[in-house]
Amino acid sequence: MADQPPTLTDQLLKFARTTPPQDAQAMMRLSLMDWAACGIAGAREADFTDFVRANRGGGDCTVFGGGTAGPAAAALVNGTLSHALDYDDTHFAHIGHPSVAVVPAVLALAQDVGAPMEDAVHAATLGVEASIHVGLWLGRDHYQIGYHQTATAGAFGATLACARLLGLDKHQMRHALGLCASMASGIKAQFGTMAKPLNAGLAARTGVEATLWGQAGMTAAADGLAGPLGFGPTHHGTGAEVTPGKSPWQILSISHKFHACCHGLHAMLEALRDADIDLARIDTIRIRTHPRWMSVCNITDPKTGLEAKFSYAQTAAMALLGHDTGSIASFTDAITQDADITALRARMRVNEDARLSETQAEVFISMEGREMRRFRHDLMAPMTLDARSAKLRSKASALVGQAQADALWQATQGDDLAALISILSAG
């Protein structure tokens, strides 16, 4: 083995023993607050009630909305609920939502074993960073063929985070990652259904279970992720070269959502944010986006509020008509049938443009009288941690109210895990 170059599993085993840099931890704490606000708000959606009830087994781990469950069930439920709004953080290189797979797993186990906040932050930071690297390593082929990378790469990040938190030795952690390779799953066919957030919850549960079972002595493939017949080779992984731990950390380029819909729509919505248009004079609206988004969020004739969240035409019409795309309450079934909306949707043309990056969008609006307006935005435009903090506190307040948002801010920046947990259970 000594003569072999390290595989991704070898790299991850080494990476799991490092301490994440401060800026990465700071970003993790911001994402922790954002994730918690999404989960508290998500638990208020009624649709998941029976699912939550079905997963309340014995255990003392807090579940969003109140009640307790064992750590695996708590990770499953909290992962699902905190992704229910599709409003949690994302990472474009990872092609997915990193915190929602990792954080519920870490918090459930941290509560279960009484781990300090600092250990939870370290573990979550490493887990998020690892999941982004696994996402990069799986790559575009994996995502394009139809895998839901939030869940697949996320499960490995969750496993690494949990294994780190519980202090698994290298041997146990290898088996935990191997066990994860048999459980990591989730397909994009689920987009637009409740199974999309479920995929995130399953990834979080996989992290908890792979860790607990690996700790309990269950064996698995020595390199279930990157080895022969392993997860990558079977699941259309590209095997791109990655270096977890290398600066700058990937976690620092996490994107937070400020619109309550698919992230693929955000650059367009930001572009239209300050558009001052006489709607009566609009002839045609042409939206240009990166080709990848065409199969993700281009539902041309949405019928439900959920489908509206995956529709360029719908959200562009909402933005132009002054509906608040930052508010969850805006995405109703009714608004997809609103006469002004459907009239404006009829004027939309969505096209791919390979010259744009995935974080860029352009909108061309042809007005009567040959006038042409052009709007564009790139989500990768830099933002300071302070500016991000302010925007996230404002978003949290919109999601859960000012008092809970303030409490979340204090708890995620402090060192009292129990204080954070108590806010999550408040509902």
Added chain:
Amino acid sequence: MADQPPTLTDQLLKFARTTPPQDAQAMMRLSLMDWAACGIAGAREADFTDFVRANRGGGDCTVFGGGTAGPAAAALVNGTLSHALDYDDTHFAHIGHPSVAVVPAVLALAQDVGAPMEDAVHAATLGVEASIHVGLWLGRDHYQIGYHQTATAGAFGATLACARLLGLDKHQMRHALGLCASMASGIKAQFGTMAKPLNAGLAARTGVEATLWGQAGMTAAADGLAGPLGFGPTHHGTGAEVTPGKSPWQILSISHKFHACCHGLHAMLEALRDADIDLARIDTIRIRTHPRWMSVCNITDPKTGLEAKFSYAQTAAMALLGHDTGSIASFTDAITQDADITALRARMRVNEDARLSETQAEVFISMEGREMRRFRHDLMAPMTLDARSAKLRSKASALVGQAQADALWQATQGDDLAALISILSAG
């Protein structure tokens, strides 16, 4: 939708409403007994103790070896334990073990809701048949690239069986199959580790969870199995044409294992089963087998019980000397050094013969005085249900003792589910 040809999901939804033919049900009851014997014996293996403990949540469903759990956890644990010995039934076309994914799921839910035995048999029969068809539909590509078809195809069969048992309507069942498409997983990299039987347990749990969550109103892709970005297209499925429900039913060509060793040795051992030979007069024993097995199970000088399970010479000598190759207890380190065994092994010659299929073997025994005896067997040769019953009862007796085997026979042929469950819990 009406003009589209039915997809595999459409076919399965229709199939789930049919009543399986009597011979298929009879085969299912035989496999039920065989599966139960494998599980009872598997639970006695110590390695899984901590894993079992970790999965004993709240619930009243029986777990092999005693104790109870919720239906999902019981399916997970029982599926894993009943595959621990790799001695449960197989199907050549399915490329996997059908009962071990379906039966634990059905029994756990049947116990949970108090369903009658007849309903459980119907559901399990349909589930096994469906899983074989999904296996055929996924095909060789899926298996060859590295997916563990026992688990992947098995999860869909388990889901269909559970959804049928609980009487889900067509809408709920569609969502249950869609949910399964996000959870079905398992890779061949795990072969040789505890994660191989775990894959079977995960498939069984997926059947229970997809059904309960679909029943609870969770939505998923309308065709998560065969539709765009669905399980088949993402997981290297070939999409071969299949027709679940067509005669003859695939379940009728299930293979049961009658020897506690590598499957490559079974045709030879069956050939020697009724050989009436004067051992003192044997000069040479020549064994001919398909070339593929030469690198799999031809250890010429085994030193351990494990090596004995991969040795033509050893197992042939054991069979001729009257040792029970159906009993796990027969494969000890000591028997490889037994004087009679080693003397007989010295007279063995094993050769490949490309004219034989993988399921065929021939044995030529040269006796003193130029007498030559020839024995051959094909594992694909038809067997009556009566002959199969007798062999399976004998195997069950070797696994769990005569009394429990008799009780299992009575219970699996009768209509008292509680009686069967009580045997499983006896340990």
